[in-house]
Amino acid sequence: MGTILAMMVKDLKLLARDRMGSIFTFIFPLVMAIFFGTIFSGTGPASRALTLALVDEDGTPESRAFADTLGASPEFQIEPMTREAAREAVRLGRRTAYVALPPGFGEARRRMFYGEPPEIEVGLDPSREAEGGMIQGLLTRHLSQQMQELFGRGDRMEAWIEETRASLDTARGLPAERRATIQRFFGELGRFQASIRDSGAGADSGRAGGGWQPARFRTADIARVRRGPRNAYDVSFPQGVMWAVLSTAYGFALSLVMERTRGTLVRLRMAPISRGQILLGKAGGCLFTIVTVSTVLLLIGALVFNVRPNSWGLLAAAVLSSAIGFVGIMMLISVMGRSQRGVSGLGWAAMMAMSMTGGAMVPLFVMPPWMQTASQISPVRWGIIAIEGAIWRDFTVQQMLLPCAILVAIGVVGFAVGVRVFRWTESEA
Amino acid sequence: MLRLTGLRKTYGRIVAVDGLDLEVCAGEMFGLLGPNGAGKSTTVSLAIGLLEPDAGRVEIVGFGSPADPAVRARIGVAPQALAIYDDLSAEENLAFFGRLQGLTGRALVERVRWALDFVGLVPRARDRVSTYSGGMKRRLNLAVAVIHDPPLLLLDEPTVGVDPQSRNAIFENILALKRQGRTIVYTTHYMEEAERLCDRVGILDQGKLLALDTVPRLVASHGGKSVLIVARDGEEDRIEADDPVAELARLGPANLRGFRMERPDLEKVFLNLTGRHLRD
Numbered sequence: 001m002g003t004i005l006a007m008m009v010k011d012l013k014l015l016a017r018d019r020m021g022s023i024f025t026f027i028f029p030l031v032m033a034i035f036f037g038t039i040f041s042g043t044g045p046a047s048r049a050l051t052l053a054l055v056d057e058d059g060t061p062e063s064r065a066f067a068d069t070l071g072a073s074p075e076f077q078i079e080p081m082t083r084e085a086a087r088e089a090v091r092l093g094r095r096t097a098y099v100a101l102p103p104g105f106g107e108a109r110r111r112m113f114y115g116e117p118p119e120i121e122v123g124l125d126p127s128r129e130a131e132g133g134m135i136q137g138l139l140t141r142h143l144s145q146q147m148q149e150l151f152g153r154g155d156r157m158e159a160w161i162e163e164t165r166a167s168l169d170t171a172r173g174l175p176a177e178r179r180a181t182i183q184r185f186f187g188e189l190g191r192f193q194a195s196i197r198d199s200g201a202g203a204d205s206g207r208a209g210g211g212w213q214p215a216r217f218r219t220a221d222i223a224r225v226r227r228g229p230r231n232a233y234d235v236s237f238p239q240g241v242m243w244a245v246l247s248t249a250y251g252f253a254l255s256l257v258m259e260r261t262r263g264t265l266v267r268l269r270m271a272p273i274s275r276g277q278i279l280l281g282k283a284g285g286c287l288f289t290i291v292t293v294s295t296v297l298l299l300i301g302a303l304v305f306n307v308r309p310n311s312w313g314l315l316a317a318a319v320l321s322s323a324i325g326f327v328g329i330m331m332l333i334s335v336m337g338r339s340q341r342g343v344s345g346l347g348w349a350a351m352m353a354m355s356m357t358g359g360a361m362v363p364l365f366v367m368p369p370w371m372q373t374a375s376q377i378s379p380v381r382w383g384i385i386a387i388e389g390a391i392w393r394d395f396t397v398q399q400m401l402l403p404c405a406i407l408v409a410i411g412v413v414g415f416a417v418g419v420r421v422f423r424w425t426e427s428e429a
Numbered sequence: 430m431l432r433l434t435g436l437r438k439t440y441g442r443i444v445a446v447d448g449l450d451l452e453v454c455a456g457e458m459f460g461l462l463g464p465n466g467a468g469k470s471t472t473v474s475l476a477i478g479l480l481e482p483d484a485g486r487v488e489i490v491g492f493g494s495p496a497d498p499a500v501r502a503r504i505g506v507a508p509q510a511l512a513i514y515d516d517l518s519a520e521e522n523l524a525f526f527g528r529l530q531g532l533t534g535r536a537l538v539e540r541v542r543w544a545l546d547f548v549g550l551v552p553r554a555r556d557r558v559s560t561y562s563g564g565m566k567r568r569l570n571l572a573v574a575v576i577h578d579p580p581l582l583l584l585d586e587p588t589v590g591v592d593p594q595s596r597n598a599i600f601e602n603i604l605a606l607k608r609q610g611r612t613i614v615y616t617t618h619y620m621e622e623a624e625r626l627c628d629r630v631g632i633l634d635q636g637k638l639l640a641l642d643t644v645p646r647l648v649a650s651h652g653g654k655s656v657l658i659v660a661r662d663g664e665e666d667r668i669e670a671d672d673p674v675a676e677l678a679r680l681g682p683a684n685l686r687g688f689r690m691e692r693p694d695l696e697k698v699f700l701n702l703t704g705r706h707l708r709d
Binding site for chain 1: 479
């Protein structure tokens with residue numbers, strides 16, 4: 001066991017010191033997973049918000065408060081601009097739209113039942129009607145929320161009533177009869193608000209018990225039955241893991257052949273250990289590397305890209321089975337050619353064929369049915385199916401057994417054949 | 430110490446080793462001299478159990494066949510190809526191969542230190558081998574062969590491709606190993622190395638052992654006569670003579686402008702035995 005461990009450690013050191021090898025084993029698969037995950041997501045996570053230019057020409061506390069509300073909203077990415085800059089940003093496609101708060105916005109917000117309503121100008125390309133509708137809807141919601149806050153807090157409500165009644169006296173162009181009606185309405189509303197306060201319900205001077213709310217919402221969590229991946233990274237990370245697995249197996253297969261061509265195999269064989277132990281050392285290094293690299297990639301997926309497996313236990317089983325399977329593939333690749341160049345070329349071709357047919361390049365579920373059937377011959381397919389099974393395919397233990405068993409069988413058979421056929425000397429090769 | 434009996438190995442139609450009988454005594458330094466392709470490396474591979482002979486047997490006297498891993502542990506090998514890892518340091522290479530040989534803990538640390546000191550690589554012990562010169566790599570190749578203190582060493586062309594200074598350093602190392610009482614089988618196609626280092630030399634060509642003896646006896650029996658080259662009246666004459674001094678006296682000083690003598694050596698022995706030069 002000590003000698004096998006020594007060989008594993010040696011191989012891991014050599015791998016860690018081989019920059020190109022490390023890139024192909026870890027960096028390249030990670031970049032692939034992130035790249036494809038991102039392009040199939042449409043845009044990055046941060047850019048899901050609508051990008052708006054905000055033009056505040058009013059400059060009142062009300063317009064600033066509204067701008068702050070929009071800025072805090074997850075639906076929008078706001079950047080304050082002048083009107084000219086905002087128009088240009090929209091024209092050049094740097095912003096989806098601009099929202100302008102013209103002079104008088106704050107004053108119009110303060111009064112409610114007379115005069116013109118507050119005006120908001122939304123500028124966007126006419127062809128983007130859908131986004132325009134969405135923006136108007138969201139702006140209306142934020143305006144309503146401000147009203148809701150006002151009506152929900154007794155102290156603010158009373159202050160607002162007083163301000164409005166005072167402003168009614170000086171409002172121009174308002175017919176006397178209408179003015180009197182509104183005054184009566186606000187008078188009654190003020191008395192109503194005072195009665196709530198005096199009854200003690202307003203002990204909490206903030207949200208008065210009788211404060212107005214359009215509705216009170218309660219939410220109940222009902223998990224929808226999910227069919228398919230949660231996001232594109234759920235698909236791209238299993239693919240990335242399989243790229244890492246393939247690269248590791250290929251690298252170890254080449255290193256085994258290089259031990260022979262460079263003569264170090266002679267020394268290994270001079271040690272008082274069996275041929276089986278030598279190959280087990282190589283297999284152990286390969287297995288350990290695959291498990292480690294896969295684990296790190298999946299952890300990055302989980303922590304940064306929200307790739308959350310349904311079952312960590314099943315995911316561990318999938319990774320371990322894939323590792324065993326591709327240790328067998330490693331042994332088979334190492335005996336594919338008679339020379340290092342031969343193994344390198346044939347091994348690369350085999351890897352490409354396995355990844356193309358197995359879903360490491362094109363996701364399995366977008367393949368045509370005949371291709372999905374054909375992909376069953378590729379070990380990559382079973383690796384991806386197993387990992388996806390644990391991440392988003394909702395596999396049960398029984399469902400996971402099939403891909404895992406196939407991978408383990410490939411590993412055992414591949415290793416046995418490789419050990420039997422492996423050429424131990426250059427003259428044999 | 431090492432006995433090869435009726436050893437034969439073929440690769441297809443090519444006979445690499447053809448009925449080789451050989452016995453190397455304990456403490457002896459034995460040279461296998463022959464041109465490239467003579468079968469030296471195949472003989473080494475057979476002797477250490479890396480290749481199965483088609484016929485014949487190999488025995489480490491008193492211990493058995495090197496096919497047995499326990500017997501193999503008594504052998505150290507410096508293969509012709511540099512069998513070391515370029516991306517590990519000398520220290521890491523030695524520690525790794527020492528571990529494979531069953532060394533652990535303090536014993537391993539001490540053997541690694543000894544081996545580094547033995548080949549003069551202590552100052553570069555922690556540098557990657559890829560940064561070493563060819564001579565340093567050869568010295569490390571030798572150090573790895575002795576890391577587990579084996580009584581029998583097989584050194585397959587251990588000075589190939591090194592500069593004269595490194596070659597001398599390697600000679601000193603090998604002579605030191607010999608003084609420690611180790612049995613050494615040394616393959617080379619450099620006759621000077623065989624003459625300088627080896628107690629006995631076997632001349633191998635096309636898989637066959639053509640002659641085997643000490644260097645003086647080989648020269649005496651197969652080297653032919655010395656050649657006296659004399660320059661007289663602008664001409665040079667080559668005269669073969671058993672006693673060149675007596676022949677020179679017989680010729681006398683008259684008209685003699687100069688002379689030189691070619692003594693027979695292993696090159697001549699090989700030429701006489703095969704009709705070819707060692708470096709053909």
